Amino acid sequence: MTGSALPADLDETTVTDAAVASFDHTPDPRLRACLAILVRHLHAAVREMEPTIEEWEQAVDFLTATGHKCDDTRQEFVLLSDVLGVSSLVENINHRKSPGATEATVLGPFHMTESPQRELGESIDEVGKAEPCLVTGRVVAVDGTPLPGAGVDVWQADEDGFYDVQRPDVLPPGTGRGLFTTDDDGRFRFTTVVPSHYPIPTDGPVGRLLLATNRHPYRPAHIHFIATANGHIPVTTHIFVADSPYLDSDAVFAVKSSLVRDFHRTDDPERAARHGLPNPFMHADIELVLEPARGAGAE
Template sequence: MHGTAPSASADLDETTVTEAAVASFRDTPDPRLRACLSILVRHLHAAVREMEPTLEEWEVAVDFLTATGQKCDDTRQEFVLLSDVLGISSLVENINHRKSSVATEATVLGPFHMTDSPERELGDSIDEVGKTEPCLVTGRIVSVDGTPLPGAGVDVWQADEDGYYDVQRPDVLPPGNGRGLFTADGEGSFSFTTVVPSYYPIPTDGPVGRLLLATNRHPYRPAHIHFIATANGHIPVTTHIFVAESPYLDSDAVFAVKSSLITDFHRLDDPGKAAEHGLPNPYVHAHVELVLEPSRGGGRG
């Protein structure tokens, strides 16, 4: 007889079905998959026992998950958004980045890293539409001992000063606006020009938005710029810098703010420096140090 999963039994009830479900995965060849499914089944069953949902409530839950999947496409990931607002994305990032205290803290990827960033030269602008609050971002990628990491990569993406990513307004914003893939110089340094990002609401036109409305939660994220830094022999880091004094730093809808990532965006009046970077004067400047922890196996992440 093929397969060893237990057959259905009239004797199964709310006290015995959990163990039967766990046992059904006992022949799973991958031990990690088997262990994860067992943990998931036990905790889901425990949650259902605690909630005691009605059949109508369970149908609503299934409809919600169905709608979440239906909202996903090439540029929209509603399940990532759901993971974000439940705090799960933040939890997973923290579990997977238990680094030394001097390494840059990781935070969520977010739902808008859905398209490749265009490769750009150091100093290029990632603002392709000429918004009104110009900003210079400079940075260095270093190891935990302060050693610069020449040739390190940094992937950057952000919302514009109206709070939109390019994929949200394809009829207004050109593809790649607010995005750039840079290679650090021999000192591990990089720079680009952009605009000061705005705080913004996460998308609320789908099931996740309806969940926030039903729970009286606001959908806003504080102003920030995303980074993924990679270097040979080091663990990649996915992180943000948050604009100091932005609204919602104390109530980020996706639980991503960490005090070490809050960054001053200084307003400068320096015509010479502004001209050097092709910016009008005055302009805003932010600097970020991305500190990577060495990996055991080496190789670029």
């Protein structure tokens, strides 16, 4: 009978190296490196916290409940990433912008359905029960060159702080959403309502986490944008309503001063008539500045 060496006894001082080594034959070098980093930092956190078995089981139950809360229109893991500041960190790492480019911020948990294609100037408000607001803007390169044919994906909460997927019995699908294409001058425009500040969903594990840590769940009022153009790096960003509550304590750490915009009352009968709005009306403007993709323009 051929003998074999007994495995080495593992304890709290040696299990980390063994776990890292178990991934040594991972074919993908990036995956191998990421797993090694993850295991080492996770083990370090466990050593520092020294959780009881009961506490570890609670952590597993929390993650299980987070997964169970996810569906086609709700992404609880994204929400968890948001409130831990991880989403903001990832966005900032991946969008170290050159001077003048629009700053990126979090995608958020409500970009779960496809925005309907809309014509320039069309309303994204399918209900029409609040004071309308005109949003104008343009997409340009960092040197100021307009980007015609750029895509501008827009989504927002309504004046009561709800997205369409949160109140499907009240808000028709696509309310607060639109996919626009810029004109020859890189401009876009649409009408909507001034969004309200709102609480992120608190009826799941993330809400219970906020309650247990005495954190509020509120986000300041904002409109989401994703701008894309050929030869340029897409940007995921917001504009925040300048006088909104919670600008200084956003629950998902997404506010940047460069993204705060005035939504001001405008008294301009001719412009109101041109856009089919009552006068006066609310108005906000944004310029979305995109960086060239790496290697773009190099011949």
